[in-house]
Amino acid sequence: MSESIPPGPKIRLRGVTKRFGDKLVLDGIDLDVAPRTSMVVIGGSGSGKSVLLKCILGLIAPDSGSIEIDGQDVLRLPPRERDAARARIGMLFQNGALFDSITVADNVAFGLLALKKATRAEARQRAEEVLAQVGLAASVGDLSPAELSGGMQKRVALARAIAAVPDILFFDEPTTGLDPIMGAVIDGLITEQVRRMGSTAIAITHDMASARRIGDRAAMIHKGRIVWEGPAASLMDSGNDMVDQFTHGRREGPIQMELRR
Amino acid sequence: MNRLLDLVAAVGRGALGACEATGRVILFAVLGLTHIVRPPFYGRAFLRALVEIGFFSLPVVALTAVFTGMVLALQSSIGLSRFSADSAIASLVVLSITRELGPVLGGLMVAGRVGAAMAAEIGTMRVTDQIDALTTLSTNPLKYLVAPRLLAGMVALPLLVVVADILGVMGGFIIAVAKLGFNPHTYLADTMRYLEAGDVISGLVKAAVFGFIITLMGCYHGYHSRGGAQGVGAATTAAVVTASVLILALDYVLTEMFFTK
Numbered sequence: 001m002s003e004s005i006p007p008g009p010k011i012r013l014r015g016v017t018k019r020f021g022d023k024l025v026l027d028g029i030d031l032d033v034a035p036r037t038s039m040v041v042i043g044g045s046g047s048g049k050s051v052l053l054k055c056i057l058g059l060i061a062p063d064s065g066s067i068e069i070d071g072q073d074v075l076r077l078p079p080r081e082r083d084a085a086r087a088r089i090g091m092l093f094q095n096g097a098l099f100d101s102i103t104v105a106d107n108v109a110f111g112l113l114a115l116k117k118a119t120r121a122e123a124r125q126r127a128e129e130v131l132a133q134v135g136l137a138a139s140v141g142d143l144s145p146a147e148l149s150g151g152m153q154k155r156v157a158l159a160r161a162i163a164a165v166p167d168i169l170f171f172d173e174p175t176t177g178l179d180p181i182m183g184a185v186i187d188g189l190i191t192e193q194v195r196r197m198g199s200t201a202i203a204i205t206h207d208m209a210s211a212r213r214i215g216d217r218a219a220m221i222h223k224g225r226i227v228w229e230g231p232a233a234s235l236m237d238s239g240n241d242m243v244d245q246f247t248h249g250r251r252e253g254p255i256q257m258e259l260r261r
Numbered sequence: 262m263n264r265l266l267d268l269v270a271a272v273g274r275g276a277l278g279a280c281e282a283t284g285r286v287i288l289f290a291v292l293g294l295t296h297i298v299r300p301p302f303y304g305r306a307f308l309r310a311l312v313e314i315g316f317f318s319l320p321v322v323a324l325t326a327v328f329t330g331m332v333l334a335l336q337s338s339i340g341l342s343r344f345s346a347d348s349a350i351a352s353l354v355v356l357s358i359t360r361e362l363g364p365v366l367g368g369l370m371v372a373g374r375v376g377a378a379m380a381a382e383i384g385t386m387r388v389t390d391q392i393d394a395l396t397t398l399s400t401n402p403l404k405y406l407v408a409p410r411l412l413a414g415m416v417a418l419p420l421l422v423v424v425a426d427i428l429g430v431m432g433g434f435i436i437a438v439a440k441l442g443f444n445p446h447t448y449l450a451d452t453m454r455y456l457e458a459g460d461v462i463s464g465l466v467k468a469a470v471f472g473f474i475i476t477l478m479g480c481y482h483g484y485h486s487r488g489g490a491q492g493v494g495a496a497t498t499a500a501v502v503t504a505s506v507l508i509l510a511l512d513y514v515l516t517e518m519f520f521t522k
Contacts, residue, residue: 059397086397111399
């Protein structure tokens with residue numbers, strides 16, 4: 001953990017392009033995320049935010065462009081090293097994506113066991129520690145994910161994402177589907193854990209309150225391009241017409257919703 | 262003229278699509294098979310699949326086999342008594358069961374039960390991002406989800422067919438002795454007289470192939486399902502239909518290979 005922070009951005013995207021059929025989803029994304037900072041990405045539904053995260057994670061291969069983590073172009077690494085790079089990224093999926101055939105504790109310990117970082121007993125113990133960090137009792141570990149409420153599932157998903165102490169964390173709409181109070185609680189947990197581990201984070205959200213709580217910086221993506229980037233604190237008064245329309249939820253403005261195709 | 266061209270184009274598109282789908286299935290099968298022999302191995306996942314496919318399919322396969330044996334004895338006695346060839350009933354029952362009906366009917370029953378469940382489970386994991394989550398937790402989904410199931414299918418089906426063979430012969434025996442007035446000792450002696458090891462072994466080889474086909478179709482259609490509940494439903498149907506058709510078609514191919522010289 002005491003490695004010196006390399007100069008330059010932790011994550012650096014240049015000209016990332018992805019096309020599904022004849023639909024251009026990412027149209028040359030350039031984005032830098034400095035080490036130990038949190039970047040919030042906002043944008044309308046279908047603007048390519050999730051695809052962007054999946055490209056960095058290596059779940060989707062972009063058509064062109066480069067994705068550098070710590071100065072290494074992960075798209076051009078040999079498979080083994082790419083797997084190693086991916087293992088340093090923790091991901092909180094939108095609906096948790098907990099494995100419903102195994103217990104909560106096994107979910108949290110899953111990554112540790114897959115990386116052979118721990119024996120079963122150690123992993124179980126670590127799972128209980130991490131569950132405690134997200135405010136869940138050790139007894140929750142024996143339940144199955146289906147027995148938990150939405151807020152608790154999010155906590156477990158967060159615990160699973162941070163169990164292996166990743167130095168990069170991704171959050172895909174962490175507060176979607178939660179009530180405002182639970183949303184604030186999850187945001188609090190996220191910022192606390194990101195700060196404690198010294199991780200670099202990227203979060204996707206539609207929730208402006210959440211965006212300002214989690215993010216140091218923010219970027220807006222529209223039609224596959226980054227149209228604005230700036231401090232997250234200035235999201236509500238950015239001076240950019242598109243960001244203003246989006247953050248204030250106005251129907252009229254430069255962004256036209258495509259309802260018909 | 263244009264309408265004719267449209268027709269030709271549609272046929273061509275269909276043919277190309279079928280080729281593409283076949284190629285994808287074969288690629289998926291080869292990848293799945295190579296992961297069976299490459300570490301890490303997931304013993305628990307294999308055992309769970311083995312119990313699910315083998316043990317829990319016992320009741321359906323057993324009932325199918327017993328009734329098939331009973332019907333065979335009854336039908337053949339009606340037919341053969343016209344030629345006063347009653348003594349051939351025992352041979353007819355045992356050869357039909359071991360060579361054909363055990364593996365084929367057992368395979369079809371398991372395809373309905375296990376193939377559907379497997380496609381639904383893996384399909385749900387796909388649409389709820391659980392398969393992506395596996396990848397982010399340093400686990401290859403083909404290795405963790407597909408390989409253990411393929412192996413379990415190839416192991417479980419022959420075991421089930423051994424049971425089906427015995428119970429099928431027993432069904433025939435019950436009818437022959439209780440209803441048709443055969444002497445039990447003579448019937449059993451007749452059963453063994455023309456039975457060769459090759460009859461049983463060919464049936465077991467068929468069973469292993471069918472087990473592979475059933476699990477392959479369940480995994481393939483589940484793995485590639487998309488679009489929520491409806492997509493999972495479609496995957497389930499496709500898994501059962503393709504597995505059933507392939508079982509019947511491959512049964513012919515295998516019979517041709519084993520029994521024509």
